[in-house]
Amino acid sequence: MYAIETKGLTKVFGQHRAVDGVDLAIPAGGVYSVLGPNGAGKTTTIRMLATLLPVDGGQATVLGHDVARESGKVRERISLTGQYASLDEDLTGVENLVLIARLLGHSRSSAQRRATQLLGAFGLSEAGGRQVKTYSGGMRRRIDIATSIVNTPDLLFLDEPTTGLDPRSRNQVWDIVRALVSAGTTVLLTTQYLEEADQLADRIAVIDKGKVIAEGTPTELKTSVGSGVLQVRLRDPERRGAAAQLLGAALGAHVQLDTDPAALSVQVEDNDVVPRALAELTYSGISIADFALGQPSLDEVFLSLTGNASQPAA
Amino acid sequence: MTTTVTEPPGTTEELHEVLRGGVRTKRPSALSASLTHGWRAMLKIKHVPEQLLDVTLFPIMMTVMFTYIFGGALDGSVGAYLQFFIPGILVQTVVMITMYTGSGLNTDIQKGIFDRFRSLPAWRPSALVGSLLGDVVRYFGASTIIVLVGLVMGYRPEGGLLGVLIGFVLLLVFSFSLSWIWTTLGLLLRSEKSVTGVSMLVLFPLTFVSNIFVRPETMPEVLQAIVAVNPITLVVDAVRGAMGGTLTAGQVGWVLIASALLVAIFAPLSMRLYRTRK
Ligand SMILES: Nc1ncnc2c1ncn2[C@@H]1O[C@H](COP(=O)(O)OP(=O)(O)OP(=O)(O)O)[C@@H](O)[C@H]1O
Ligand SMILES: [Mg+2]
Numbered sequence: 393m394y395a396i397e398t399k400g401l402t403k404v405f406g407q408h409r410a411v412d413g414v415d416l417a418i419p420a421g422g423v424y425s426v427l428g429p430n431g432a433g434k435t436t437t438i439r440m441l442a443t444l445l446p447v448d449g450g451q452a453t454v455l456g457h458d459v460a461r462e463s464g465k466v467r468e469r470i471s472l473t474g475q476y477a478s479l480d481e482d483l484t485g486v487e488n489l490v491l492i493a494r495l496l497g498h499s500r501s502s503a504q505r506r507a508t509q510l511l512g513a514f515g516l517s518e519a520g521g522r523q524v525k526t527y528s529g530g531m532r533r534r535i536d537i538a539t540s541i542v543n544t545p546d547l548l549f550l551d552e553p554t555t556g557l558d559p560r561s562r563n564q565v566w567d568i569v570r571a572l573v574s575a576g577t578t579v580l581l582t583t584q585y586l587e588e589a590d591q592l593a594d595r596i597a598v599i600d601k602g603k604v605i606a607e608g609t610p611t612e613l614k615t616s617v618g619s620g621v622l623q624v625r626l627r628d629p630e631r632r633g634a635a636a637q638l639l640g641a642a643l644g645a646h647v648q649l650d651t652d653p654a655a656l657s658v659q660v661e662d663n664d665v666v667p668r669a670l671a672e673l674t675y676s677g678i679s680i681a682d683f684a685l686g687q688p689s690l691d692e693v694f695l696s697l698t699g700n701a702s703q704p705a706a
Numbered sequence: 707m708t709t710t711v712t713e714p715p716g717t718t719e720e721l722h723e724v725l726r727g728g729v730r731t732k733r734p735s736a737l738s739a740s741l742t743h744g745w746r747a748m749l750k751i752k753h754v755p756e757q758l759l760d761v762t763l764f765p766i767m768m769t770v771m772f773t774y775i776f777g778g779a780l781d782g783s784v785g786a787y788l789q790f791f792i793p794g795i796l797v798q799t800v801v802m803i804t805m806y807t808g809s810g811l812n813t814d815i816q817k818g819i820f821d822r823f824r825s826l827p828a829w830r831p832s833a834l835v836g837s838l839l840g841d842v843v844r845y846f847g848a849s850t851i852i853v854l855v856g857l858v859m860g861y862r863p864e865g866g867l868l869g870v871l872i873g874f875v876l877l878l879v880f881s882f883s884l885s886w887i888w889t890t891l892g893l894l895l896r897s898e899k900s901v902t903g904v905s906m907l908v909l910f911p912l913t914f915v916s917n918i919f920v921r922p923e924t925m926p927e928v929l930q931a932i933v934a935v936n937p938i939t940l941v942v943d944a945v946r947g948a949m950g951g952t953l954t955a956g957q958v959g960w961v962l963i964a965s966a967l968l969v970a971i972f973a974p975l976s977m978r979l980y981r982t983r984k
Contacts, residue, residue, distance in 0.1 A: 443824075443825065444824055444825060446982055464827065467825055470825065471825070476818045477818060478819050478820075479818075479822075480746065480819050482753045482754050483749055487749055491742065494738075494745075495742055496826065497732045497734040498731050509723075512720060513721045513723070541724075543728045544728030567718065571718055571721040571722055571725060577725075
């Protein structure tokens with residue numbers, strides 16, 4: 393059974409089709425990522441699935457319950473961490489947690505106990521007595537997620553959980569997501585960061601302008617684009633022209649000159665020929681500062697899917 | 707490169723432990739959920755005591771100012787006017803304060819915590835009912851202050867302590883009911899400013915074209931007719947009756963009917979808007 397299944401899910405704001413016939417089949421367990429640029433419809437999709445926004449067309453079941461007809465049943469088993477911190481900034485961390493625990497039906501003492509436990513696990517014990525408005529972005533994000541798992545949900549929606557975080561805080565959030573998954577929670581995570589989807593997700597849906605434009609495992613998405621990319625940086629930028637000609641001939645592909653005046657990159661069809669091409673550069677006396685051969689990044693996947701770089705929709 | 711580690715997050719083991727402990731609980735009763743939201747309102751007062759200005763200084767200012775402005779002119783002496791005026795200014799002030807309910811709610815909703823509340827399995831209207839319950843505490847505080855200021859200035863309620871308390875209860879019931887108009891507006895309008903604007907537009911005529919400041923007998927007939935059907939007039943009559951020791955069942959009845967009507971219309975409207983907002 394799928395954790396989430398949607399058919400033709402649609403939301404219209406005035407004339408604007410923010411979500412335009414989205415079909416999703418999200419397996420239970422693991423992380424499913426919805427990837428898309430600003431305005432793609434990620435938040436709108438999540439809000440419909442979390443029963444916060446009425447569905448305008450199509451249908452959606454979450455954990456086997458229809459979001460329109462059985463919204464109460466859905467809410468009993470899901471939890472949501474919205475794009476913007478859904479906390480009471482005037483209250484302390486402890487008070488926020490106790491508040492939500494009480495609203496979930498915990499007794500006063502059990503709510504208090506749970507709050508202490510969560511703060512400990514999220515490294516917020518010391519900050520627990522301070523008002524949330526004094527928290528840093530990373531701490532805010534963690535307390536926000538902690539608030540979402542007062543009762544470990546079967547399904548957790550995380551809407552851009554790492555936007556605006558520094559790499560360390562981002563890694564902390566990733567660790568939390570991985571721990572949740574190993575505890576059996578299905579996580580639906582939206583992101584604008586291709587690397588994040590690549591790191592965490594078992595499957596990815598790429599959406600743009602309210603439509604799903606690609607779906608699959610990270611590897612499938614990358615292979616659908618075809619090939620890897622060889623990136624080379626030269627010691628001497630003067631020799632870039634010569635290097636481009638040599639590599640182009642050796643690899644039989646178009647060479648792209650990067651903005652870095654010493655760098656160039658080539659789409660590679662067959663990785664086996666790369667060492668020989670590099671050797672040819674060295675024989676011709678063009679010395680290499682560094683090189684990297686990688687699978688195409690999801691950025692490149694996005695580029696090839698949408699035909700333009702991931703820019704906010706107009 | 708230097709690495710400064712501030713507040714390391716808990717270990718993964720701790721995380722797993724805490725996730726295992728998160729067993730599902732039985733959803734709370736509607737009453738319990740509403741009281742929890744009321745508790746939140748109390749916490750906000752504790753953390754942001756400035757928000758009590760409207761229920762402390764504002765009432766004192768209103769009472770002192772209007773008593774001395776109108777007192778001499780209307781009843782010959784300030785002392786005589788006080789007996790008439792304190793119950794009136796009490797209603798005026800508390801009714802004005804109810805307006806903050808709408809703008810407060812509007813700000814709250816924009817901050818995103820309402821998304822969390824709405825995604826919880828608890829009885830959905832409890833967030834609205836709870837914040838109104840919190841407001842009732844504020845109204846009670848304001849009422850007490852006004853009567854105390856009145857007492858200092860020489861007001862002597864004939865109805866005694868019991869009469870004053872009955873007056874409070876009637877006023878609080880009405881204010882709670884009236885607040886549903888503001889929750890409706892708070893959910894309907896886009897910004898806090900527009901909520902305040904519309905509220906003023908409703909409240910000014912409602913409180914001034916009433917029997918709060920002057921006895922309607924001195925007004926032109928058209929105005930008298932309006933004053934007579936103004937729900938504020940009914941409330942003022944009842945509060946005056948209670949605090950003056952002359953309360954009638956009819957007066958109580960009108961307040962309850964007006965309150966019931968307000969709730970019957972605006973509570974379902976608010977809850978509907980709350981469910982479907984955005
Ligand atoms: N309440 C609303 N009223 C009108 N238009 C809306 C509303 N909410 C969203 N939209 C529009 O719907 C589209 C999708 O918005 P949505 O917030 O779902 O995008 P997103 O993918 O979450 O973007 P971001 O990465 O910026 O968060 C946008 O064009 C947005 O302007
Ligand atoms: Mg969004």
